[in-house]
C-alpha cells in the first residue's frame with residue numbers, strides 16, 4: 001500500500017515536471033514578429049511598404065504570417081492604407097500601428 005502511494009507521488013512529480021518543461025519549450029518556440037515587417041527581416045522598412053503595395057495590386061502573394069504582419073490597421077485586408085501606415089511610422093508621423101507592435105506565432 002505504501003509503495004503504491006510512493007509510486008503515485010513519483011508519477012505526479014514526473015508528470016508535473018514534464019508538463020512544465022513542455023510549456024516552457026512551447027513558449028520558447030514562439031516566433032515574435034513586428035507588425036509591418038512583411039518580409040520578416042526583423043526591421044520595418046520601405047521594402048515592407050513596397051511588398052504591401054505589390055500584394056494589394058496582385059503582383060505578389062503573401063503567406064499567412066506576412067499577411068498578418070501587413071494588415072497593420074487590422075481590418076482584415078492588405079491594401080494601400082496599410083502601406084501608408086507603414087510609411088507614416090517610418091516618417092515618425094505615427095509611433096505605433098492600430099494593431100499594436102508585434103505578434104507571436
Ligand SMILES: [Ca+2]
Nearest residue numbers: 037039041043
Ligand atoms: Ca522588413
Ligand SMILES: [Ca+2]
Nearest residue numbers: 071073075077
Ligand atoms: Ca489592412
